[in-house]
Amino acid sequence: MPTFTHGDVSIEVDEDGFMEDPESWNEEIAKALATTEGVEELSEEHWKLVNYLRDYWLKFGIAPMIRKLCKETGFPLKKVYELFPSGPAKGACKVAGLSKPTGCV
Amino acid sequence: MSKEKRSHKAQKVIERMGKKLNRQVVGSLVACVHCGNCTDSCHYVLANPGDPTYAPAYKADRIRKFFKAHYDWTGRVFPAWVGAKSLYTDEDLEELKDTVFGKCTNCRRCTINCPMGVDYATFNRMARGLLVSVGVMPEGVAVVSKDQWEIGNQMGVLKEDYLDTLEWMSEELQGELEDPNAGIPIDKEDADIVYSINPREVKYDPRTIADAAKIFHQAGANWTMPSEGWDMTNFGLFSGDDDLGGAVARRLYEKVSELRGKKLVISECGHGYRSTRCEGQNWAQWDIDFVMESSVITMLNYIKEGRIKVDKTRNTTPVTFHDSCNNARSCGLTEEPRELLKLVCTDFREMYPNRAENYCCTGGGGAMSMSEYTPRRLKSAKIKADQLAATGAKIVVTSCHNCVDGLADCIKHYKLGMEVTQLVNLVANALVIEKKVTVPVAEPIAASDLQGRRILVTDDEPDFVTFVSTVLEDNGATVFRAYNAAEAMEIARREKPDLITLDISMPDKDGSEVFADIREDDILKRIPVCIITGQPELRKLIYDKPHRPPEGFVSKPVTEDGLLLNVKKLLKVAHHQPEGVRKQ
Numbered sequence: 001m002p003t004f005t006h007g008d009v010s011i012e013v014d015e016d017g018f019m020e021d022p023e024s025w026n027e028e029i030a031k032a033l034a035t036t037e038g039v040e041e042l043s044e045e046h047w048k049l050v051n052y053l054r055d056y057w058l059k060f061g062i063a064p065m066i067r068k069l070c071k072e073t074g075f076p077l078k079k080v081y082e083l084f085p086s087g088p089a090k091g092a093c094k095v096a097g098l099s100k101p102t103g104c105v
Numbered sequence: 106m107s108k109e110k111r112s113h114k115a116q117k118v119i120e121r122m123g124k125k126l127n128r129q130v131v132g133s134l135v136a137c138v139h140c141g142n143c144t145d146s147c148h149y150v151l152a153n154p155g156d157p158t159y160a161p162a163y164k165a166d167r168i169r170k171f172f173k174a175h176y177d178w179t180g181r182v183f184p185a186w187v188g189a190k191s192l193y194t195d196e197d198l199e200e201l202k203d204t205v206f207g208k209c210t211n212c213r214r215c216t217i218n219c220p221m222g223v224d225y226a227t228f229n230r231m232a233r234g235l236l237v238s239v240g241v242m243p244e245g246v247a248v249v250s251k252d253q254w255e256i257g258n259q260m261g262v263l264k265e266d267y268l269d270t271l272e273w274m275s276e277e278l279q280g281e282l283e284d285p286n287a288g289i290p291i292d293k294e295d296a297d298i299v300y301s302i303n304p305r306e307v308k309y310d311p312r313t314i315a316d317a318a319k320i321f322h323q324a325g326a327n328w329t330m331p332s333e334g335w336d337m338t339n340f341g342l343f344s345g346d347d348d349l350g351g352a353v354a355r356r357l358y359e360k361v362s363e364l365r366g367k368k369l370v371i372s373e374c375g376h377g378y379r380s381t382r383c384e385g386q387n388w389a390q391w392d393i394d395f396v397m398e399s400s401v402i403t404m405l406n407y408i409k410e411g412r413i414k415v416d417k418t419r420n421t422t423p424v425t426f427h428d429s430c431n432n433a434r435s436c437g438l439t440e441e442p443r444e445l446l447k448l449v450c451t452d453f454r455e456m457y458p459n460r461a462e463n464y465c466c467t468g469g470g471g472a473m474s475m476s477e478y479t480p481r482r483l484k485s486a487k488i489k490a491d492q493l494a495a496t497g498a499k500i501v502v503t504s505c506h507n508c509v510d511g512l513a514d515c516i517k518h519y520k521l522g523m524e525v526t527q528l529v530n531l532v533a534n535a536l537v538i539e540k541k542v543t544v545p546v547a548e549p550i551a552a553s554d555l556q557g558r559r560i561l562v563t564d565d566e567p568d569f570v571t572f573v574s575t576v577l578e579d580n581g582a583t584v585f586r587a588y589n590a591a592e593a594m595e596i597a598r599r600e601k602p603d604l605i606t607l608d609i610s611m612p613d614k615d616g617s618e619v620f621a622d623i624r625e626d627d628i629l630k631r632i633p634v635c636i637i638t639g640q641p642e643l644r645k646l647i648y649d650k651p652h653r654p655p656e657g658f659v660s661k662p663v664t665e666d667g668l669l670l671n672v673k674k675l676l677k678v679a680h681h682q683p684e685g686v687r688k689q
Binding site (some may be wrong): 014015016018062065066068077082086088089100104 | 245248249252259260261262266269270273277303304305307308309310311312338471473474476477478479480506507510513517610612
């Protein structure tokens with residue numbers, strides 16, 4: 001099991017860098033994971049998106065559709081890709097501490 | 106070798122193999138002469154030169170040995186000589202799983218380099234299917250297969266969510282084109298085209314759906330998207346489970362027949378294209394009475410028939426093309442994407458080797474869903490990374506979603522700094538949308554204050570570029586249009602305009618960086634720049650630069666009069682507001 005270390009954060013991740021134990025997620029971990037997705041600093045907008053993903057995942061156990069994400073956060077699609085250049089599935093979900101999305105992604 | 110010593114699962118695998126042995130499989134199992142020609146053709150071997158367990162012939166022998174032990178006479182007569190060895194324990198099955206799922210992407214590059222015609226991927230897939238039938242498979246394959254069996258698509262997207270997303274994309278498109286008829290028709294009967302997609306498009310990145318809809322709309326196509334049976338991907342191809350393959354393919358075929366569609370168009374997905382168009386009819390035992398086509402061919406024909414117009418100067422960044430294994434090696438789709446690329450891009454650079462000889466993206470065969478093998482996958486991606494870097498291109502285009510993700514991982518891991526995109530995005534970006542003439546009243550003659558002025562308009566929103574350009578052209582200016590940073594710099598250097606307008610947020614490069622590039626260029630630095638942005642809060646980005654500040658700064662929304670006032674001020678032209686010019 002690979003370990004991801006950044007600053008004081010040290011967590012177990014899967015081979016694709018997603019958290020092995022999504023329950024133990026916290027804001028420090030999010031900041032650390034963001035560095036692997038080309039996001040050096042999490043702005044207020046980043047947090048809005050990450051928190052939405054987090055809440056949805058805790059409630060339903062899966063990642064939301066991009067449609068729901070945009071509707072609930074009010075961000076246009078383009079904005080999501082600006083915030084997380086690697087996209088919602090790989091970038092934003094990883095930072096929000098979700099497990100790797102299933103399927104061809 | 107008695108039955109008693111064998112685990113139940115191993116026994117089932119051996120028994121079921123008998124039912125899978127068709128001529129193609131047996132031909133491939135018996136024909137290998139171990140000449141080693143396949144070795145250098147496999148990206149796993151090339152990236153792991155010291156490890157013979159990656160060699161296709163070695164991997165094939167893991168399957169061949171139990172075939173010989175049970176189904177081939179040579180194995181019965183002289184087992185030791187032909188390496189016949191049965192499977193006994195569940196650990197043997199786990200070992201086999203590691204080879205057939207974790208050391209091969211079923212890309213078939215070894216097949217085309219085999220002088221004996223051994224199609225290793227065919228029986229590697231067969232072995233996967235045998236293991237899946239006894240529940241031995243990577244977790245990712247199990248999860249995705251379950252969703253495809255139960256919910257009908259590989260990402261478990263519910264019908265209402267799918268329809269809601271299509272409606273959203275319809276609204277976006279109607280807004281962009283200012284045309285209420287530009288939506289996505291659902292379940293329209295007797296349509297010429299039924300369009301099927303990959304669930305990742307609807308779940309995570311529906312931009313490709315909007316782009317495709319835009320192209321169909323501009324071409325005036327009689328098209329529709331089905332409310333069910335819309336997932337053209339097929340995990341049956343990856344898992345080797347022909348029953349799943351048949352069930353998934355059948356859902357699509359039945360829906361197209363129900364709608365009496367004339368043609369099923371498959372969006373850019375390699376394994377989906379192969380499964381749906383080439384393999385699905387066998388798995389599903391289903392005869393179809395409609396045509397099936399890749400969207401690449403549909404788009405190409407639209408351009409050739411003059412149904413859509415494209416302007417290739419909108420895609421000026423150097424691009425290369427990555428052939429998906431399923432499209433190129435298994436389905437022969439090699440020339441059409443290149444023809445299309447050359448019509449919509451100005452700088453196409455070939456990748457070597459290419460077409461049927463291209464190397465795997467390393468994410469094929471379902472590898473993207475098997476996290477346990479990711480380190481191996483990324484190590485083997487070195488071959489792909491070298492190939493990509495050698496092209497010198499900034500964008501790699503591919504007609505496969507699996508390749509999109511495989512390549513994106515490779516690019517990230519090897520820090521190549523390239524982007525991955527698909528043909529549909531490039532075609533949509535190059536699409537020339539004729540602006541509808543709503544006011545046929547002649548403009549007053551006085552509106553030629555900008556006669557002879559050459560202005561470069563830069564914005565990634567085509568509608569906005571059209572608006573600004575129309576206003577400026579109506580006033581006599583010559584306008585150059587740029588839709589991204591790269592185009593803007595290229596046109597600026599070539600045309601040396603009298604004024605440059607610049608958006609701040611653009612997908613390829615930030616407008617503030619373009620601004621810096623302009624100011625640092627010995628010739629361009631003299632040209633006045635007017636920032637036009639919808640995010641005035643980003644002005645700090647511009648004003649913090651150690652350069653002369655921009656000559657103009659305008660916030661969106663921009664009115665016709667406001668724009669003219671600013672532009673004329675910057676160009677030191679007197680502003681006469683002609684009578685009859687409509688105020689916004």
